[in-house]
Structures are given as C-alpha cells and as structure tokens.
Amino acid sequence: MYCKKECIAMLLAGGQGSRLYDLTKQTAKPAVSYGGKYRIIDFPLSNCINSGIDTVGVLTQYEPLALNDYIGNGAPWDLDRARGGLSVLPPYQNGRNADWYKGTANAIFQNINFIRKYDPDYVLILSGDHIYKMDYRKMLAYHKARGAACTVATITVPIEEASRFGICNTNPDGSIYEFEEKPAQPKNDQASMGIYIFNTSTLIDYLVLDEADPNSSKDFGKNVIPNLLRSGERLFAYPFSGYWKDVGTISSLWEANMDLLSDSPELHLSDKSLRIYSKNTARPPQFIGAGAEIRNSMISEGCIIHGTVENSVLSGGVEIARGAYVSNSVILSDVKIESGAKVCFSIVDSDSVIGTGVSVGNEKGDRSDITVVAKGSCLTLSQNNENGGSTK
C-alpha cells in the first residue's frame, strides 16, 4: 500500500555506550535512565512526535532486550499508527548475506527499503545519545529554504572540548565547506549534533556509493558527509541553541541529572509546549514519611521516603529508610536504601539494595569522582564495596 510521508526519521539506537560501563552492561545506551522517569530515547522520540514526524525507524543492535521492551509499539509517544508509526529495525538476514550494522551509514543502508516504502522527500537521521528538546520542523524549514542536499544541526561547544566532536567549518551564509571528525586542532566551536536532514535521493545515492567503498568505515561523520562535500553538494549547518547534553560518560550523565536541580534549569521537563513522553508504569504516588527530609531533589512516582535526600534525582519506586542519607546522587528505579546507609556522589542502578550501615561513594566527591552501583547489586556491611560497586 502506498503511504507517502514528507519526512521520516531514522533513529540510530544500536550504540553500546561503552563509557557508561556497568550502566550499559545489559542495556543499550538509548535505554539508560535519566531525570527520574525518562530514558535517553524519550528525547528524540518525543521531539519527533512534537515535530509532526509520525514515522520513525529505530535501528537496534546492542543489547536490544530492555530497549525493545521499553519502546514496544511506540504507544507512549503516540507512535502506534495505522500508517507509519514506530518500527524497530534490527539487523537481518537476506538472500545474499547476514550482517551486523557495521557503522551508522551501513545501518541506514541496510534499511533503504524501509525508507523507500514511505517515499519520503526528506530523511531525518537521529541518534539516541543526547538529551535535548528540538523542533525538527524548524530545521526542515531551514533545509528547504536553502535548497540544501543535506543539513547538519550544530551547537556551540567550548573550544577546548571541540576536538571530541565533528566540527563544521562554514561560510558566512551557513554553508559548510569542511567537515572534520574529531580534529586535533579544531578551527571553530560549531560541533555536529549527529542530527542530519537529507534529501532522500541524495542520501540513497551516497549510501550506495559509500557501501561500495571497501576502505570506508561506513560512518556518516567520517565518510558520508565528507564525500558529499567533495562532490560539491550543498551542505548547510543549522545552528541550534538550547540545552543539549551528550550523556556518553558517567560524569556527563550524572551532571545532566544534576542540571535539573539547578535554580533555573535550562531544560524544562514540565514545560508543556514540547513535552517529553515516556513509558508510564502504574506506580502509586510518592509518599513522604514523618521523619523525611528532602532538599533540592527530584522525586518520582512510587518512591517512599523516610530518610534524608538532598541534591539527588530519584527514579520510580525508590525506598529510602529512616536514618538513611542520600546526597548528590542519581538513584534509579526500585532501589532500596536501608537505615543508616549513606550514598554520596553515586549513580545506583535499578533493583539494587544498599544495606543497613553501608556507605557508598565519596562524601567529598565531584563530577569526576562518581561511584556506580551496578543493576541488581546487593551491598551489605560484610561485603561493603567489594563487588557490584564499580568506581569511575
């Protein structure tokens, strides 16, 4: 059945996120928790539906169980549609061969038939690694207005960190004359956000070309974008301003959570104009007991608080016993912190138990000294910090 869409999104969600260590041992990075009730992938998916894009292919590969379970049929984002909607696209076998996705470009290449099915004029390429709110419609309008073949969203980063990113060197009119992936000597501070809009025909042509190149690493930033430039295609940088956080490391993930607690947060989760949707579990409201003390914290549904919580973000169903103390930490869902336990500067993954009297994390820690407690750990006094707790 012919089902034309103007623009569809392809969301690269196969990343391992190896620098998140234990947090991504059993979970793909896009399914990592953030901000109490969200997962990273909620941001690009919510941005899509808030931008009127109702057809999204989610490309999965690494540890897809938790991710697949989470996204389901896309209903939480209103992406369960009779025409279009959300499709999970894992690597697959075909008549000729069976291949893992070998790079971001190869992953899209292997799903060209999915793209063709919707006959879109434009394809939006997204990754599931960042926390940001963006109206992709504005970027698409910018792309159309400039008659671009490809538009790359960029954000200003501190120049000393610019060598971690793909840097766009642009002319005054916004057109890109050079794209450098992780340059040692960056020429400016305009970093690619890993968000691209392509004219569909351009995308398919260059993916086919790239696939035929045995020396290519099949990557958008390293191969496809430079190839477009070499061939003289019209590439434009779309400057985005607003909150954008790469949560690829333990310290950046911790920091992104702490950003929500600042007095004037740059990212407004309760702002209803670009709302972030997430899968809701049927948890009861949070209950704050008689002895509880909560200071500057974000608390989610199903939490039961009898102890002290400060400067922390708690996911659903966390129980903090009387006499327990939690500060400067991110506590993921269904963690139990027993009486007398102390958790500081830590990220405690879901279903863990911090036993009576156990102390986790450095009380005088900072963003570079965050302790991670792996999913399902059970720390008791006799084996305090022996295993389960890994430090980064």
Next chain:
Amino acid sequence: MSTSGIIFSNLSDTTLSRLTSDRTVAAIPFGCRYRLVDFALSNMVNSDITDISIVANYNYRSLTEHIGSGKDWDLARRDGGIKTISPYQCAHSADAPMYSHRLEAILSMSEHIFGMKSDVVVLSDCDNILNIDLNAVISVHRANGADLTVVTAPCTPSYSAKLPQMMLKTNEDGKVIDIVKSTHQTASHPERSLNIFVVDTVYLQQIIEIAKAHNYRSMTDDILMKDTESSNFYSYCYRGFVAPVGTFIDYYESSIRIATDPDARLSLLGRRERPIYTRVHNSAPSLYKGKGKVTNSMIADDCVIMGEVENSILFRGVKVGRGAVVKNSILFGNCIIGENSSVNCIVADKSVTISDSCHLSGHDTLPFYVSKGKHV
C-alpha cells in the same frame, strides 16, 4: 466461564454534591493521581474482566475524557474493552424519566444485558474504594451456586455511617437471611454492603423481567430486601482496607487516612500484583526546592514544593510557595499556594490559587471546600 463488569458512575452524586458540581462521582479525583472509577476499573482488569460498561447519566464529560479509549487500563480491545453507556431518548419514549437508581440504570441497558456472552456480571458503584481480588469473590459465588453475591465489610460495634446503608444478616454458610437499611451495625446484622455485587447473568435478566412487570425502580428496596430469605443471595465478607467515599466528610477522612496510614496506603495502592491503573499524563517528576519540609504526605508528579506540607495530598502540578504551610489538606491538580500562606483542613478543587500571605482553615470535622478555579 467469563465475566462482564458494569460500573455505576452517578449513584452518589447528591451526597457528594460539592465535588460533583461539574463531574460525576466516578470522575472525582482521589489519592493524588486517581479518580474514583480507577479503583472499580482496576479491580475488574486485575481480575481478568475485560468487557466493562460504565453507566453515566449526566456530568460525564470529565469521565469520558479520563477513560478515553481505555488504553491506560489495557481496555482498548477488539472484543469487549470498555464502553460508556450514556442515556439517550428513544423515539417511542421521549418522556422516559432520567434514572437515579441502580435498577433503573440496569433497565435502561437491558438490551446490552440480554446480549451478554458472559455467565456472570460484576456490578460496582464508586462509593467504596478498595483493592479486591474479584476472582476470589466469583469463585465463592460459583461454589455457593448463588444467584447474587454481595461484597460486604465487617462493621465494628462503634461503626457509624453518615448515610443509611444496607446491613446484612447471614447464616454460617454466608447465605443472606435479612437486609436492613441503617447507619449502625447491630449484633444480628454485622456486615455492611460495599455495593459491589456478583450476579449470574441469567438472574440479572430475570431481575429485569420482574422489574419491568412490577414497575420496580430500586435494586435495594424491590429486589434485595424483598423476600431475602427465600432468595439465593450470599455475602462475601472482605476484610481488607476499605475507604468509604460516599459523602464529603467520608471522602475527606479517607483521603487523609491513605496519606497518613501506611497500612491503608499499602493495602490500597501498594499491591504489586494488583496495581491501580489511571490515565497517564506524562508529567515530570516533582521538585523539592528551598527550605521545604514535607512529612506524612502523598505527592503526585509535577509538583514544586518550596514550603511545608504535612498530612496532606497534593495532586499533579501543585505549587507550594516559599514559607507556605499546607496541613491536613487535599489540593487538586494545578493548585497554587502562594508564599507565606497557610491552609489547614481544606479541600481545594482544581486550579485554585491561594494568594500570598493568605490564611485559610477548616476543621477536621468540617473541612472547607474551595471550588474549582477560585482565587482566594
């Protein structure tokens, strides 16, 4: 062997008048994020009853908005699922009166009941809040070979209801011998009806025939209390926590109780095997800022608390300003309590704003109600 459900949404409208000025009883907010109908619905869904009708006769806009397609209760089904039955006037009976009794409501949907494929129907009001395994009730109903089983709660001798209720006398097998209407229990009638009934579909169809033939209007007066002993009625005595919400003061006391009594809260909301489902709003988690202090309270999502909150229930999106004090109160969605204000023993309906440095107090026997959208 399947079961259908019928939920009556309006039966206590008059006794909860303040809260029902623009909503039906079923749609009254309760317990931070729920509406009363969520408990009846979740009890049914958790007992595998997935063919449910909600009978609503007026003020049902907020109810239908809340229910939507039924997706949040997993009731958006190809077969069965949920439907709202609202009154309509037939061409031949344009002067038919609006129903106000359970039996009249049943008569109005007799065509639906005669078309039911299930062999048992659960009828439920929304005036008692509990988390019950209806499968257990249905098994006992079947084992007794009963026509109708009334779910009851045991009453202590000190029990005193605000309104007369059905009090049951049963024999040692649980068969109902006699029913009276009273506000107090007596030694002979120690169980009160929770207005949840399990009925054989065939018997319900017979009731409809009898009611039509005799022009009966009341299920209680004309069916249950008539020739009780010779009928085949049984009781199922539920011993868990029940929150009565049939009157305004009941509603207030039950709400404060689930905020402050952990056992009541766990019995109602904390059962992992039987969660209470409700409409999902995608609100952000709540923020505790500044010198706020919260004790013994239940807080929904998207609240921002900068003041003091004690023994209270805050619904979604409530803001408590710096230096404000909220005690023994129930604040519905999007209420704003201004800086250095205080409220005590109030029930504030949706979107009430209390200005800065404003003090408002009811009494725990006479809580003060502030109507929807009011600026104080």
